[in-house]
Amino acid sequence: MTERRLEIDAVSKRYGDVVALSDMTFDVRAGELFGFVGSNGAGKTTTMRIALGVLAADSGVVRWDSRPVTVDTRRRIGYMPEERGLYPRMKVGEQLEYLAELHGMSRSAARSSARRWAERLGVSGRLGDEVQKLSLGNQQRVQLAAALVHDPSILILDEPFSGLDPVAVDVMSDVLREKAAEGIPVVFSSHQLDLVQRLCDRVGIVRSGRMVACGPVAELRAGGTARLVVGAPDAPNGWAAGIPGVSVAEHRDGTTVLELAAGADDQAVLRAALATGPVHEFARRLPSLTELFRNVVSEHVGGHTGTEEARV
Template sequence: MEIDSISKRYGDVVALAGMSFDVRAGELFGFVGSNGAGKTTTMRIALGVLSADSGEVRWGGAPITAETRRWIGYMPEERGLYPKMKVGEQLVYLARLHGLSAGRAKRAVEEWTERLGVSQRLGDEVQKLSLGNQQRVQLAAALVHEPRILVLDEPFSGLDPVAVDVMSQVLVDKARQGVPVVFSSHQLDLVERLCDRVGIVRSGRMVACDRVDALREGGLVRLVVEAPGASPGWADRVPGVTVLEQVGTQTVLELGEGADDQEVLRAALATGPVVEFSRRRQSLTELFRNVVSEEVAA
């Protein structure tokens, strides 16, 4: 699926400004950004819920149409289920809307509710379920018609750790079957663990998009130095170095542009023995904070 230069305005408010990225077959793509960055708007345009002012959404090189949208599994952030309708009846109804026969729809509902742990609630109204179980049913609604693309908006919101593991495995399995999977989430540890690639959105634009390892490698260099004989402030005299954390004899440093890690080592050795001197890649959470900080500073 390709999102190509999508733009959207609401009066003077720019929701999207040339948003572009693609989600490949068999790929888990994490779509992250601050609230209001444009993630949900992008997803709604891909689904045809909203229209773009300019740009195009394509699947297999051709513009997505009403017919091809039937093969997208969509999970909205705001639950889109009928609260007074029974779980089983609702899921069969939604599967039939996507073109499945009655028998095939019933089998799909049984399969997915069993896998997602809500098979015992088929006769219950949605409004009588816990929030976590409503989320499981919402995911089942996105899966019952055997989608060829999955678009999920905050799928892990409100789930307990067991449910997170179940949902994570479902997404991994669908990707292994060749389904492109894109999901947004504020749980960046999950995004980092699950996704092949990540796109970071800021003010309606894609500002970083790559493999998780590549994004982490591209950030500022951090060093962990443990020098038992060093006194506080030992690294302050090294040009271009910022002390991020000092815990006991361990110091975490960030090297600015042009800073020399060998100068740091020499400064540490001048205090006595050095028992640890290692590089540490920033996490996706740290990278995300840096991107958001750039936005605030701008």
């Protein structure tokens, strides 16, 4: 039996001479948290809107369960826009119930679901308040409740963590993990790459409307440039200069982070460090998702072809 998944297959979109998306291709599998990351204007929101049916693609197709997405499928998507899509003068509880009913829930089921999600997301005391009277963080919680209230089969969330305090981030992270554990594919965009690294099973990095890297977080990090952390408190600036295949990424407070090219001799680095005095730390470190993002995006600044995607 084919695994149920959301597929974005060779989707392209232009606005006049501007290419918003070019052969955008990836999938989000059942029970998976997929992080969709890129700079502002990279094409993340356009991709999500096409998947939802708000925009039409010029070419390509969006599939769910191996079939093109239909109006009925889209009723089963929980969507959270980056720009809050709530009615500002409508009361929170009435709004959640209304949205649930729009997706086909009965009035009693909608009321029950609205109260349940308001409680889960910490806004149960605000059900009688107008949305515009809530803090930005609480509006964001209500926006997530609106995406979940109709018990969706797919979650597409655009910057769901924006404006949240650390407690709210933890609550929302737990909710997304729970929905993935239920077998729901979850795709979300975020500029908080440390959070994406911690939460996601796989990540897609987008630049200028193209997917330039896509794969499991651990494998993407393992495939990045090797780094060596050297704690040598007496080492002066420039102590590693001249070691073949080695460049300095950071030097601060007696700790130097080095990038090693393929074939670089880490023992030569150790000898050079010991020549300056004691060495308290000497360890390889995988690049963070933030570092990987910077490297991958900078590698593609000079332009792309359809064969340039890094995929693991």
